[in-house]
Amino acid sequence: MAYDANQETYPYADFSSLYxxxxFAAEALGLNIQTLKAVERDHDLDIRRVPRGAISARAYTVDDICKIAFLRREKGLTxxxxxxxxxSMFVQKGGTGKTTCSVNLPMELAFQGLRVLLIDNDPQADASSMLGYDPDLTPxxxxxxxxxxxxxxxxxxGNLLGISNMxxxxxxxxxxxxPFGEHGPHxxxxEESLDDLDIALGAANNSDFRYAAHINKARAGQLPHCDFSGYDVIIFDNAPSGSLITRNSMVASDFLVCPVRMDRFSFRALSRLAGKLAQFKEDFQRSPEIIAIPTMFxxxxxxxxxxxxxxxxxxxxRVTDGRLFFSEDYSKALEEGVPIMAWKHGSENSLGAMRGVFSEVLTRIRNTVGLG
Structure with a gap:
C-alpha cells in the first residue's frame, strides 16, 4: 500500500512547501471559511498568498492548520x-492499512488541537519512510x-530508554x-537496529514494563533527556508480530487501535488477537480499550x-461505525509522498471517510477518558 517496488524508495515530499x-484547511479544522478568516484575523496570523491565475489566494501548510488548531484550543474553543x-496500532496481519492509519491519525488529532507524538516501533520503519525519513541512507x-x-x-x-549499551x-x-513543523505531529x-531492542529488553528486568515505566517518568518530567510532558497523545506504530517491543507498547497503552481488512485472513489474526488479549489481561492486569476499524471496505x-x-x-x-474504503487515492497520494490527510485531491471515499473514522475514534477516546 505504501511501498514502490520499482523505485525501492519513498518520495521525499517537502511538507513546508505543500500548500x-x-x-481544505477549513474542512480539516471543522470550520467554515468565514470562521477560519476570523481566527486568522483575531490572532494576527499571516497566511501566505500564492498565485492562482490572475489573482492570488491564501495557501496553508499542515503546520499552519495545526497552529490554528492549537490557538483555538488555547482560547477554549476546542x-x-x-x-x-x-x-498502540496493532493487528497480527500485514496489509491492513495499519501504518497508513498510524501516520494519518496523528494528523487528525493535531487538527483537533491535540499535541501528538508518533513513535515508530517497527524496525522496518515504514511510518518513518511514509513521513519522508530514510532509515537506510546516511546524511x-x-x-x-x-x-x-x-x-x-x-x-x-531504544536510544532514549537507557536499558543497554547497544x-x-x-x-x-x-x-x-x-515533519510538519512545531505544531504538527512529532x-x-x-531504523533496522531497533530490532536489537527486542534482545536488550529480553535481558532487562521487568522486560514487559520498560516502555510503560519510561513513558510515565517522561510525562512526569522526571527524565531531563526525554520530556514527554507536552504531549496529549503518544501513538506507537507496531510490526504485525508478538515481539517484546510490540508487547511493551501494548502494556503501556490505554487503547489498541486495530485496522482490520475485511477478508478471512485478517479475521484469523483478529481471532488470535481476541485470545491474546484475554491472556494479556491475565498476565498484566491491564485491559486496553479496543477500537477496531474496518479497512479496505x-x-x-x-x-x-x-x-x-x-x-x-x-x-x-468496539468497532467503528465508519469504514475506510478501498481506494486508489491512497497509492496516488503515496506516489507524491503525501499522507492522505494532507492530500488535497482526496475524495469523499478516501479523505472524507478517513476524517469521519478518525473523528469517531477521538469521540470514543473522549467518552472513555473525558474532556480536558
Whole structure:
C-alpha cells in the first residue's frame, strides 16, 4: 500500500512547501471559511498568498492548520483530554492499512488541537519512510542525492530508554523529527537496529514494563533527556508480530487501535488477537480499550458485509461505525509522498471517510477518558 517496488524508495515530499487551499484547511479544522478568516484575523496570523491565475489566494501548510488548531484550543474553543493517553496500532496481519492509519491519525488529532507524538516501533520503519525519513541512507549519502541531511534517521526509541549499551544514549531533541513543523505531529523514527531492542529488553528486568515505566517518568518530567510532558497523545506504530517491543507498547497503552481488512485472513489474526488479549489481561492486569476499524471496505459485497458482522461479534461495541474504503487515492497520494490527510485531491471515499473514522475514534477516546 505504501511501498514502490520499482523505485525501492519513498518520495521525499517537502511538507513546508505543500500548500493547501482555504477550503481544505477549513474542512480539516471543522470550520467554515468565514470562521477560519476570523481566527486568522483575531490572532494576527499571516497566511501566505500564492498565485492562482490572475489573482492570488491564501495557501496553508499542515503546520499552519495545526497552529490554528492549537490557538483555538488555547482560547477554549476546542477541548483536549482529561489526561494524556497512549495508543498502540496493532493487528497480527500485514496489509491492513495499519501504518497508513498510524501516520494519518496523528494528523487528525493535531487538527483537533491535540499535541501528538508518533513513535515508530517497527524496525522496518515504514511510518518513518511514509513521513519522508530514510532509515537506510546516511546524511552524506542523502546530500549526494540532493536531499536534505535532515531526512536521515539519527536514533530511535531504544536510544532514549537507557536499558543497554547497544544503543548510545541520546536526548529527545537529538532523535525527534518534526515533519510538519512545531505544531504538527512529532515523530520518533525507527531504523533496522531497533530490532536489537527486542534482545536488550529480553535481558532487562521487568522486560514487559520498560516502555510503560519510561513513558510515565517522561510525562512526569522526571527524565531531563526525554520530556514527554507536552504531549496529549503518544501513538506507537507496531510490526504485525508478538515481539517484546510490540508487547511493551501494548502494556503501556490505554487503547489498541486495530485496522482490520475485511477478508478471512485478517479475521484469523483478529481471532488470535481476541485470545491474546484475554491472556494479556491475565498476565498484566491491564485491559486496553479496543477500537477496531474496518479497512479496505467495498460496498455491497455480501462476503465483506458478513465479515463486518463477524468483526462486530468478536468485539461488540468496539468497532467503528465508519469504514475506510478501498481506494486508489491512497497509492496516488503515496506516489507524491503525501499522507492522505494532507492530500488535497482526496475524495469523499478516501479523505472524507478517513476524517469521519478518525473523528469517531477521538469521540470514543473522549467518552472513555473525558474532556480536558
Amino acid at each position: 493547501l487551499p482555504p477550503q 477541548k483536549g483530554l482529561s489526561r494524556p493517553i497512549t495508543i 552524506e549519502e542523502l546530500e549526494e542525492m540532493g536531499i536534505s541531511r535532515d531526512r536521515a534517521i539519527n536514533g530511535h526509541f 544503543f548510545p544514549a541520546m536526548t529527545l531533541e537529538q532523535v525527534i523529527k518534526k 515523530l520518533i523514527p525507527a 467495498i460496498k455491497n459485497r455480501p462476503r465483506i458485509l458478513a465479515n463486518l458482522t463477524r468483526l462486530s461479534e468478536l468485539f461488540p461495541g
